[in-house]
Amino acid sequence: MTGPAAAYAAGFLQDSLGLASGSLRPGDVPGDLVDELSSVMRGSPPGDSTTPSLEARVTRFLKELERSAVDEKGFFVRKARWPGAAPMAVCLTHDVDNIERPPEHILKVKDRFSPSDFSKAQRGLISLYDNIDLIREREAAEGFRSSFYLMSKEYPLEKVRASAQRLRAKGWEVGLHGDFGTHDSEEEMAKAVKRLSEGIGVRPRGLREHYLRFDFGKSWRVMEDAGFDYDTTVGTNDRLGFKLGLAAPFHPPDEEWRPLNLLELPLSLMDTTLWGYLKRTEEEGMRDVKESMRMVEEVEGLFTLLWHQEAVRMKGGRLYWKVLRGLARRKGLFVGSGEQVARWWRARGVPLRPAEGGGVVTFGGSPPKGLTLVLKTRDGTEPRVTSGAVIRRRGEVLVSPSGRSFKLQVPGAR
Numbered sequence: 001m002t003g004p005a006a007a008y009a010a011g012f013l014q015d016s017l018g019l020a021s022g023s024l025r026p027g028d029v030p031g032d033l034v035d036e037l038s039s040v041m042r043g044s045p046p047g048d049s050t051t052p053s054l055e056a057r058v059t060r061f062l063k064e065l066e067r068s069a070v071d072e073k074g075f076f077v078r079k080a081r082w083p084g085a086a087p088m089a090v091c092l093t094h095d096v097d098n099i100e101r102p103p104e105h106i107l108k109v110k111d112r113f114s115p116s117d118f119s120k121a122q123r124g125l126i127s128l129y130d131n132i133d134l135i136r137e138r139e140a141a142e143g144f145r146s147s148f149y150l151m152s153k154e155y156p157l158e159k160v161r162a163s164a165q166r167l168r169a170k171g172w173e174v175g176l177h178g179d180f181g182t183h184d185s186e187e188e189m190a191k192a193v194k195r196l197s198e199g200i201g202v203r204p205r206g207l208r209e210h211y212l213r214f215d216f217g218k219s220w221r222v223m224e225d226a227g228f229d230y231d232t233t234v235g236t237n238d239r240l241g242f243k244l245g246l247a248a249p250f251h252p253p254d255e256e257w258r259p260l261n262l263l264e265l266p267l268s269l270m271d272t273t274l275w276g277y278l279k280r281t282e283e284e285g286m287r288d289v290k291e292s293m294r295m296v297e298e299v300e301g302l303f304t305l306l307w308h309q310e311a312v313r314m315k316g317g318r319l320y321w322k323v324l325r326g327l328a329r330r331k332g333l334f335v336g337s338g339e340q341v342a343r344w345w346r347a348r349g350v351p352l353r354p355a356e357g358g359g360v361v362t363f364g365g366s367p368p369k370g371l372t373l374v375l376k377t378r379d380g381t382e383p384r385v386t387s388g389a390v391i392r393r394r395g396e397v398l399v400s401p402s403g404r405s406f407k408l409q410v411p412g413a414r
Helices: 004-017 031-041 053-073 103-108 115-122 132-142 161-169 186-200 219-225 271-277 282-298 317-329 338-348
Strands: 075-079 089-096 147-150 173-178 206-209 302-306 334-336 352-354 360-363 373-377 384-386 388-393 396-401 407-409
Touching: 004 031, 004 053, 031 053, 053 075, 053 373, 075 352, 089 132, 089 338, 132 161, 132 317, 147 161, 147 206, 161 173, 161 186, 173 186, 173 338, 186 219, 206 338, 271 282, 271 317, 282 302, 282 317, 334 338, 384 388
Parallel strands: 089 147, 089 302, 089 334, 147 173, 173 206
Antiparallel strands: 075 373, 352 360, 360 407, 373 396, 384 407, 388 396
């Protein structure tokens, strides 16, 4: 299959799978894969939205490419998705819908909170709904950073300015939580960006729309024209699942199937889906979180978690601390903010180039720290590496490049 959609699909797959530049042509992509990918990019659901089904199909396509390359050329090499060939990435994010509630509301819902927290709040010792600094401190203790998306007019920005500036000073991200109307209006988006930038002194680079409002015909273009580096809106709120069937960053297409500069970080799971829509118990909710993560890890994907900052002292929401501890116990995961994930994905885009001569691969620039190549060879042929190292891990051959002079050669390969 050829045409603009097929060309977009080939570029999408080459970038997503970390393939060598120019190794995938539009005609190499099966027509039904082009059709499904282009369909979800225009807003149609994938064949199965309860799992990262399209991502799984992309993974199967990778295996087919790998087998074919090893048979024909004697080797296959790709860039791992995450630093150090981590098995998955986790993006920690928090929407800041509100930071305070009136006393009558708190009294009405006091059973959501522990007696200790409720008592402290009544004495003015803590805030039950403004937990920005609390989350920052607890994440720091585990060595993590996250993103906080602030609304521009739902609460006085002077009340969060100091917290926002502490976040930025210590390596967290402050992004925009889009107001009503920003998802399909360049004018409203520009106003929101201006309000937030002036209100807290930080120009937002990341975005998530309020209530996950999204228009496939308009939203990505509005975000692109507003200068955002990435968006992380596209996901489900009333059910578990993967709205696009995808679980990795990608550049969305414009009207002519040209990739935008904007990155989309698909949303994997939102806390209020568990407690607000599905009425899960805490035990059931933790099982859902773990199962969603398991599915993402199976496809070497990105698990983007939305946990509202105002919920972490509440029943259900307080399980965020358990999620953090679980991530900290897992060694080798890439855990970061939306800003960190987007920065990595762009840096990973350094071209991987076949050099003259069979079985030789170089980079078209300096590879970022942590970039790792996954190598498959016929009969376990040992590669030769200049300016780098070969690592064997769990039956895989991984190559860690170092600097612009890196060169990988597979003896006997074509």
